[in-house]
Amino acid sequence: MRTEARQSEVLWEESLSLFPGGVNSPVRAFRAVGGRPLVLSSARGAAVRDADGVSYLDFVGSWGALILGHAPADVAAAVAAAAERGMSFGMPTEGEPVLARLIQSAFPSMERMRFVSSGTEAAMSAIRVARGITGRTRIVKFAGCYHGHSDALLARAGSGIATLGLPGSAGVTAAATADTIVLPYNDLAAVRSTFAAHGATIAAVIVEPVAANMGVVRPRPGFLDELRALTSRDGSLLIFDEVITGFRVAFGGAQERTGIRADLTCLGKIAGGGLPLAVYGGRRDIMDTLAPLGSVYQAGTLSGNPVAVAAGTATLRRLASGEAYALLEQRAAALEAGLLEAMRWAGAGCSVVREASMLTVFFTPQPPANLEEAERADTERFARFFRGLLARGILIPPSQFEAWFVSTAHEAEDIARAVAAAGEAFREAA
Ligand code: PMP
Numbered sequence: 001m002r003t004e005a006r007q008s009e010v011l012w013e014e015s016l017s018l019f020p021g022g023v024n025s026p027v028r029a030f031r032a033v034g035g036r037p038l039v040l041s042s043a044r045g046a047a048v049r050d051a052d053g054v055s056y057l058d059f060v061g062s063w064g065a066l067i068l069g070h071a072p073a074d075v076a077a078a079v080a081a082a083a084e085r086g087m088s089f090g091m092p093t094e095g096e097p098v099l100a101r102l103i104q105s106a107f108p109s110m111e112r113m114r115f116v117s118s119g120t121e122a123a124m125s126a127i128r129v130a131r132g133i134t135g136r137t138r139i140v141k142f143a144g145c146y147h148g149h150s151d152a153l154l155a156r157a158g159s160g161i162a163t164l165g166l167p168g169s170a171g172v173t174a175a176a177t178a179d180t181i182v183l184p185y186n187d188l189a190a191v192r193s194t195f196a197a198h199g200a201t202i203a204a205v206i207v208e209p210v211a212a213n214m215g216v217v218r219p220r221p222g223f224l225d226e227l228r229a230l231t232s233r234d235g236s237l238l239i240f241d242e243v244i245t246g247f248r249v250a251f252g253g254a255q256e257r258t259g260i261r262a263d264l265t266c267l268g269k270i271a272g273g274g275l276p277l278a279v280y281g282g283r284r285d286i287m288d289t290l291a292p293l294g295s296v297y298q299a300g301t302l303s304g305n306p307v308a309v310a311a312g313t314a315t316l317r318r319l320a321s322g323e324a325y326a327l328l329e330q331r332a333a334a335l336e337a338g339l340l341e342a343m344r345w346a347g348a349g350c351s352v353v354r355e356a357s358m359l360t361v362f363f364t365p366q367p368p369a370n371l372e373e374a375e376r377a378d379t380e381r382f383a384r385f386f387r388g389l390l391a392r393g394i395l396i397p398p399s400q401f402e403a404w405f406v407s408t409a410h411e412a413e414d415i416a417r418a419v420a421a422a423g424e425a426f427r428e429a430a
Contacts, residue, residue: 107242109261145208209245339422357405358406
């Protein structure tokens with residue numbers, strides 16, 4: 001065990017000498033919770049295994065991509081078979097329309113779509129299309145919603161009257177975010193006054209229909225409906241970023257749950273079955289502004305990659321039957337109920353926000369309605385809670401502001417184990 005235990009350490013040291021902060025995406029560095037990040041080597045079902053052979057019950061699920069758990073046999077076989085046939089062609093391939101039809105069966109609003117390789121690309125491109133077809137410049141987004149790291153979307157709210165978005169990262173210019181208006185999530189008054197002042201210049205409103213990047217924050221009743229109404233009225237487009245909610249909160253995502261039809265939709269994560277694939281699409285007249293039909297340019301060498309398409313297709317085929325969602329609901333509801341009970345027992349004074357098979361334990365007395373409220377969370381206590389869970393073999397996202405994801409591979413016993421560990425971790429975190 002001792003020699004083995006060095007393996008993660010060695011790999012982590014090596015990574016630190018190669019990658020900024022040791023990682024290829026920042027939240028993986030565990031900075032918000034402390035300690036050395038796990039270095040993983042394999043996974044199956046609901047469990048991941050680190051380089052020392054230590055197993056953890058996983059609620060990260062590759063940040064929501066793995067709704068069927070790790071390496072499901074049918075998806076892995078489809079991937080292997082596709083790889084044998086060729087890894088990339090850079091030409092239309094036979095699998096693309098198959099996946100597109102499956103996506104369309106879930107999201108009828110996606111009359112035309114385009115495959116890309118990341119959610120960042122999907123959201124960035126959707127915005128370009130929205131600006132292209134409307135000839136308008138401004139974008140409205142909501143604080144705490146994440147739409148990838150493209151410049152215009154890495155904006156934070158300016159102080160005072162919400163007009164100019166400010167760069168949310170060094171290296172993003174003020175010009176790149178000047179046309180991004182950042183409003184508080186769930187704040188219809190702010191949306192109404194923004195439309196009153198700038199309606200004619202707003203190309204699109206982009207929103208996570210259930211926010212999952214400040215922890216899970218639900219839309220208030222009427223919030224999304226009014227976004228639909230205001231955008232329609234003023235000739236702006238409504239973009240639902242369903243990179244997380246797509247195929248997660250229902251097969252047809254938030255659009256199925258709410259009955260709202262977005263003009264443009266972004267998908268990723270589950271759509272690629274764990275491989276790099278994302279999608280944006282929507283109304284035919286809007287999407288037909290893309291090259292080669294129209295004047296909005298967007299392209300990708302690996303777009304529609306056949307191996308990723310095979311993974312997405314195998315995943316969506318399994319989800320299409322609908323049975324998976326009943327199971328996910330059962331498991332996630334049991335997790336929620338167990339966590340609530342454990343919290344009460346430990347007098348933890350937290351809240352649990354769940355939407356379908358994603359949830360967040362907030363170290364706030366009340367479920368937050370927006371970023372400002374979410375940021376009041378006691379992140380020190382969260383960090384202790386995280387470490388308590390990890391010490392008991394349970395891996396949750398290493399940040400207060402992320403969602404836990406339940407997969408079809410989580411068995412009833414897994415949920416019970418997580419709840420028991422949480423009971424102890426809540427007391428340690430108190
Ligand atoms: N949109 C949403 C809602 C997301 O959650 C994410 C990533 N978590 C993205 C876009 C960006 O996707 P990617 O990381 O694949 O670029």
